[in-house]
Amino acid sequence: MKIETPRWVLPLLQPARFKGAYGGRASGKSHAFAENLVEAMVMDADLRAVCIREVQKSLKFSVKQLIEDKIKTLGVGHMFDIQRDEIKRIGGEGVCIFQGMQDHTAESIKSLEGFRIAWVEEAQSLSDKSLRLLRPTMRSPGAELWFTWNPDQPDDAVDAFLRKNPPAGAIVLPVNYTDNPFFPADELREEIDHDRRDPETFAHVWLGEYNVKSEAQVFSGRYQVDEFTPGPNWDGPYFGADWGFAVDPTVLVKCWITPDGRVAIEKESGKVGLDIDKTGDLWAKEIPEARSQTIRSDSARPETISYLQRHGWPRVTGVDKWKGSVEDGVDWLRAKGLLIHPQCERAAREARLYRYKTNKGGDVIAQIEDANNHVMDAVRYALSPLIQAKGRVGRMEVRY
Structure with a gap:
């Protein structure tokens, strides 16, 4: 041997x-x-x-x-x-x-x-x-x-x-x-280069340094990674998509609302640099049941939505946005709490790394960094009918 x-x-x-x-x-x-x-x-x-x-x-x-x-x-x-x-x-x-x-x-x-x-x-x-x-x-x-x-x-x-x-x-x-002399550089180079832009993320994910919790972590203490099987009394499933760019992944998620009110992320499909004509093939391979369901997505890419609608995914649709919709959605997810299946590695990683901004003095400010958020954005889109209702009522209460 x-x-x-x-x-x-x-x-x-x-x-x-x-x-x-x-x-x-x-x-x-x-x-x-x-x-x-x-x-x-x-x-x-x-x-x-x-x-x-x-x-x-x-x-x-x-x-x-x-x-x-x-x-x-x-x-x-x-x-x-x-x-x-x-x-x-x-x-x-x-x-x-x-x-x-x-x-x-x-x-x-x-x-x-x-x-x-x-x-x-x-x-x-x-x-x-x-x-x-x-x-x-x-x-x-x-x-x-x-x-x-x-x-x-x-x-x-x-x-x-x-x-x-x-x-x-x-x-x-x-x-x-x-x-590691057998490190698969070709497969992981893009991920490493992406994470290098955030020194804390790179140090924790690739260099094994501690992931020190801080007030800046959006979902600190509000998520759990554990196996689960959706039951007949679970609400869902809901499907959501976020469109990728050169260094960002295109993501599709399948999620539920559990009987105790948590958001359960069961499946994810994600890939960096995914061409539009390959998107449907990847989805069909990794989350095939989504094809017959409504998939709510980022409305900022109407050409992508139109293409998928014409190529076997007719129920992809863009969601409405409003000023503060990201913050409304994140607040709603924080209040619910997340249950993430272990097979959703990207979701678990984002739940750990998604952060609020900090000023030069290290104080946390009420703005969310636009990073480590692709799965979370897809989850927000998937559940937008529930989040929108809460968000609009909340703003009306403040305004009036």
């Missing part, structure tokens, strides 16, 4: 109770740990491993597919039995399972006592309670706990444990896209 190993991974090949890698996007952290896990299971046919996230409601958002891909790439598929919920080692008792820590109690976590490797992916989301449950459970001789994460807050449990005061012997490494 031949594994092409980035230089930064070499310290992790040594035995250690705690191993971790943290940093920004496209660093190759997950790929390296997946390869290490496959190698460990090849070398020990009886090794039992568990891959953990804080919330694991479906395998779709686990690292199972990545591990399956590595098994295939490394040419060891004949040594594994890949099942729906787990991966078994042929010729031994070894197994790799996938679990969420929120499903465990102090009693149920004991089921992992015989496991030798626990890999926590997206470890920035791991709660302090989950970390305290997991650590003493991994007690087999030579057991290791692996952590990979994109830092979010300095007081997140994994950062407090592995970066502020790491245990003796822990191997914890920073790694970014600049350390």
